[in-house]
Amino acid sequence: MIKTLKTLTGLSLLIGAVAACSNPAETTTDEATAEPQKVLTIYSSRHYDSDKALYAMFEAETGARLDVREAGASQLLETMKAEGDQSPADIIIAADAGSLWRFKDAGLTQALESAALATAVPATYRASDNQWYGIARRIRGIAYDPSRWDASELSTWDTLTQEDKAGEICVRSSSNIYNLSLMGEIIHRYGEESAQDWATAIVSNMARNPQGGDTDQIRAIAAGECSIAIVNHYYWIRLGASDSEADQQVAASTSFLIPEFVEGSGSHVNITGLAVAKTADNLQLAEEFAAFLLTENGQSYITRDTKELPLLASTPLPDGVDRVPTFTPSDTHLDVYGENQADAQRLFDLAGWN
Numbered sequence: 385m386i387k388t389l390k391t392l393t394g395l396s397l398l399i400g401a402v403a404a405c406s407n408p409a410e411t412t413t414d415e416a417t418a419e420p421q422k423v424l425t426i427y428s429s430r431h432y433d434s435d436k437a438l439y440a441m442f443e444a445e446t447g448a449r450l451d452v453r454e455a456g457a458s459q460l461l462e463t464m465k466a467e468g469d470q471s472p473a474d475i476i477i478a479a480d481a482g483s484l485w486r487f488k489d490a491g492l493t494q495a496l497e498s499a500a501l502a503t504a505v506p507a508t509y510r511a512s513d514n515q516w517y518g519i520a521r522r523i524r525g526i527a528y529d530p531s532r533w534d535a536s537e538l539s540t541w542d543t544l545t546q547e548d549k550a551g552e553i554c555v556r557s558s559s560n561i562y563n564l565s566l567m568g569e570i571i572h573r574y575g576e577e578s579a580q581d582w583a584t585a586i587v588s589n590m591a592r593n594p595q596g597g598d599t600d601q602i603r604a605i606a607a608g609e610c611s612i613a614i615v616n617h618y619y620w621i622r623l624g625a626s627d628s629e630a631d632q633q634v635a636a637s638t639s640f641l642i643p644e645f646v647e648g649s650g651s652h653v654n655i656t657g658l659a660v661a662k663t664a665d666n667l668q669l670a671e672e673f674a675a676f677l678l679t680e681n682g683q684s685y686i687t688r689d690t691k692e693l694p695l696l697a698s699t700p701l702p703d704g705v706d707r708v709p710t711f712t713p714s715d716t717h718l719d720v721y722g723e724n725q726a727d728a729q730r731l732f733d734l735a736g737w738n
């Protein structure tokens with residue numbers, strides 16, 4: 385069966401090529417009617433062995449070939465902009481709904497209508513116009529020094545604005561996408577004025593100027609520079625799962641909690657997700673690939689090394705992730721993170737959050 389398909393594909397590609405040479409104007413029509421080639425080019429901002437193992441399984445199961453190109457999300461975005469219509473990209477995989485929104489905003493994605501994906505991915509975790517779909521969840525929360533604070537003193541994002549937190553908070557720069565998305569939801573829920581007040585209070589409670597990544601903020605707690613750090617859950621989990629004894633000690637000397645915005649609001653949730661590139665021509669294979677990532681097997685590999693949370697509730701948690709406290713997700717649609725991104729940066733700037 386697969387052999388027949390391949391033969392047909394080769395033949396129709398050949399016909400397409402001949403037609404393209406004789407009459408370039410007809411190229412588009414010929415390409416549209418040609419059997420699509422079973423190759424997917426993946427632009428991924430991830431770099432994990434468990435992803436590679438999963439891709440190999442997809443290739444073995446479907447006979448398709450995956451051409452995976454890994455780089456940071458902003459580099460992938462610039463590459464795709466430069467490549468334009470000639471981009472080989474079929475699939476974009478990136479962390480943070482706010483990051484996927486940037487690809488969409490730049491006109492680099494297309495909608496993928498899929499009943500299977502709509503069933504697998506809860507509505508809040510996929511773009512309302514189907515331009516991207518979540519494949520794993522990640523939680524921005526609070527790492528803290530448990531000898532200094534009780535979890536009840538840090539139970540909401542609002543508690544970080546209190547005077548007793550002065551000089552205690554470590555957090556990375558405001559241009560970081562995780563902070564922009566968190567701020568995007570605060571704007572959505574409480575309006576711009578309250579959001580700016582929140583950011584201003586955080587700035588006045590910072591222990592130091594924003595610097596480094598999330599892991600650096602957790603290390604700063606262990607080093608005694610601060611007692612509270614705003615970080616994504618998996619950085620804390622990975623420190624605990626690290627081969628390095630020093631890292632394990634950092635994790636062991638800190639605790640992690642998932643705050644609500646205010647009591648009863650639910651918690652800020654983000655995703656790693658997938659979008660179909662505007663330049664993709666084999667939407668059926670793209671859908672097949674996305675659906676594969678959303679099987680229980682796909683989910684366990686997507687989260688195995690990253691220590692993210694599976695999106696399918698039935699998937700067992702990766703090793704170590706059972707240390708993440710239970711939480712109630714907020715009902716905010718993740719479209720909001722991208723839509724409010726520019727406002728979030730503007731308000732951070734007004735608050736003096738570098």
Ligand code: FE
Nearest residue numbers: 479598616619
């Ligand atoms: Fe990260």
